[in-house]
Amino acid sequence: MTLRTTIYCNDVIESKLKALLAAAERDPVSWSAKTGKGAPKNTNQLISTLIELGFDIIEDQPPKALLAEQRPVWETVADIGISLPEESWEAVPVDLSKNLDYYLYGGLPNDGAPTDA
Numbered sequence: 870m871t872l873r874t875t876i877y878c879n880d881v882i883e884s885k886l887k888a889l890l891a892a893a894e895r896d897p898v899s900w901s902a903k904t905g906k907g908a909p910k911n912t913n914q915l916i917s918t919l920i921e922l923g924f925d926i927i928e929d930q931p932p933k934a935l936l937a938e939q940r941p942v943w944e945t946v947a948d949i950g951i952s953l954p955e956e957s958w959e960a961v962p963v964d965l966s967k968n969l970d971y972y973l974y975g976g977l978p979n980d981g982a983p984t985d986a
Contacts, residue, residue: 886912890912893915904918906922964979
């Protein structure tokens with residue numbers, strides 16, 4: 870049985886993985902000599918090799934100072950809404966939240982027709 874998983878990497882880890890993969894592709898003999906494994910052909914094989922070799926690829930949590938600076942998403946959305954000109958809100962249907970699928974994809978509105986309230 871093969872375990873499959875998805876790994877989400879931040880930009881720093883992703884660039885490091887790409888650099889390692891490029892190095893292995895440039896010099897597969899050296900990679901094999903250092904790792905005892907064949908050169909990986911993609912990032913999945915690279916990560917599998919690193920795990921087999923005992924590398925810890927889980928990063929620490931971000932510093933608390935960074936987390937303290939993050940704002941809740943609703944505050945960001947509210948700021949965006951406030952920054953829009955008043956006339957732009959006139960184009961927004963009053964029943965948008967109720968009939969979002971109708972406005973995005975077409976078909977029938979939630980209750981048969983858009984409402985004014």
